[in-house]
Amino acid sequence: MFTRKKLTAVVGTVAAVMLALTGCSSDPKTDKSAEQSTSPSASASSEGAEVNLGLIGGFPSISAANLLESNEKGETQNKYKQIKTSKPDEITTKLVNGELDAATVPTNLAATLYNKKPESIQIAAATTLGVIQIVSRDPNVTSITDLSGHDVISAGKGAIPQYTLLEVLKKKGLKNGEDLNVEFFPGHDEVVSQFASGKADTAAIPVPALVKLMQENQDVHVVADLSDQWEKIHPGTMYAQGVLVLSKKFVDENPQAAKLFVEEYRESAEAAKKNVEETAKLTGKFELMPTQVAKEAIPKCHQVFITGSDLQDMLTPFLEMLHEANPASVGGEVPGADFYFGA
Secondary structure, eight states, X not given: OOOHHHHHHHHHHHHHHHHTOOOOOOOTTTOXXXXXXXXXXXXOBTTBOEEEEEEESSGGGGGGHHHXXXXXXXXXXXXEEEEEESOHHHHHHHHHTTSOSEEEEEHHHXXXXXXXXXXXXXXXXXXXXXXXXXXXXXXXXXXXXXXXXXXXXEEOTTSHHHHHHHHHHHHTXXXXXXXXXXXXXXXXXXXXXXXXXXXXXEEEEEHHHHHHHHHHOTTOEEEEEHHHHHHHHSTTOOOEEEEEEEEHHHHHHOHHHHHHHHHHHHHHHHHHHHOHHHHHHHHHHTTSSOHHHHHHHGGGSOEEEEOHHHHHHHHHHHHHHHHHHOGGGGTTSOOOGGGBTTO
């Protein structure tokens, strides 16, 4: 029996993972697959089902903006209710207790929750690849290898950005603490503040936070995009920061509606890449990301929609890397085939 005590433990573990996570360019090479009711998991009909969709503000939910607009206009077969939150424990709790049918979450949160309670969720799609960029105001730093001998500050301590950056550095022959010094912070606010104040010349910062920083600091240039760097060192795999998950209860009770949801969400994700300006307006309208930030961020946020066996094949090596770096970052184990919806 999954008791309240166990539920609290799951929520606490995943919340810790999320607090350490920070958080966008459309990438055709890796994009292989391309609010009405408060009652979740309603029975499917010819018109679809009622779906409670949990959305964490920021880059994980950019891909949902067009779906919410189509739903509001009555153009979707499923009927969607947007449940917004900035708190990971709320998303986790609602997924576990069945209040949510689907949600956008960071990749390692999905893996951690699955490992703590395998019957709770399945991953339906990767929606956002890496959103971290290395920037510098030092004109002599123009590549990863130029970081040798430098001090770097980075967001994402104990989470995806830290382990990915260290992996990229390692593959480039650079070891933290010997060839360079990278200091990691839990969130991006402190990193942005230190970089903007001149306390550091080089930093790794998520794109949404980077937009305003670069607008206000014309001497800052991009050294490397971690998502592009990952693809170079691990071709055929993906560095994914944002994913779409389904409640297993919803999948079991509404298999056709679950498939329909994935296809309707796919259309929304593809629209986000094709029409950035309109999508940016919608992210503001639905309070997912301020419109002015989204206009600059979306083209750099690596929006994709990868599902099924492609998702499993491309994501598993990334989860294995996270597990090797720190097993707790994925909940102790690399999730198996049951983790993937439609694989």
